[in-house]
Amino acid sequence: MPVLLVADEDRKNRDRIAGLFNETEYKVVAADSVDAVMRDVLRKDANVLILGSVFDDIPAGDLIPILKSCNRNLTIILISNEVPLPLMRKLRREGIFYHAFIPQETGDRDELLQAVQCAFKKVVH
Numbered sequence: 539m540p541v542l543l544v545a546d547e548d549r550k551n552r553d554r555i556a557g558l559f560n561e562t563e564y565k566v567v568a569a570d571s572v573d574a575v576m577r578d579v580l581r582k583d584a585n586v587l588i589l590g591s592v593f594d595d596i597p598a599g600d601l602i603p604i605l606k607s608c609n610r611n612l613t614i615i616l617i618s619n620e621v622p623l624p625l626m627r628k629l630r631r632e633g634i635f636y637h638a639f640i641p642q643e644t645g646d647r648d649e650l651l652q653a654v655q656c657a658f659k660k661v662v663h
Contacts, residue, residue: 540658541583545569546590546617551640555588558647572596579609586657591618599625602632613657
């Protein structure tokens with residue numbers, strides 16, 4: 539079963555995002571620490587990671603290169619409502635698959651569901 543890892547500093551967002559995928563074909567793991575994320579990435583358990591812009595007080599810009607060096611096949615979707623354009627360009631160069639806004643409304647949820655579905659298709663190919 540494909541594993542979707544959700545890592546966001548805000549517990550409410552993390553639980554809400556993980557809940558979006560409860561009735562999908564993915565095994566959803568909500569990580570509450572960088573240690574848990576690193577464990578799943580190193581073991582190559584996680585196929586797709588939804589990552590908040592800050593997690594465990596560490597900016598995503600610092601985490602992404604480390605995560606990608608541990609598992610270059612990891613597909614990362616960044617969720618954030620406020621990312622400056624220069625930082626977004628840097629994160630794309632670092633290897634994020636997609637940037638989505640933190641889901642607030644139904645349309646936002648649909649966007650994230652589609653992004654994850656596309657990310658898993660990328661993993662298969």
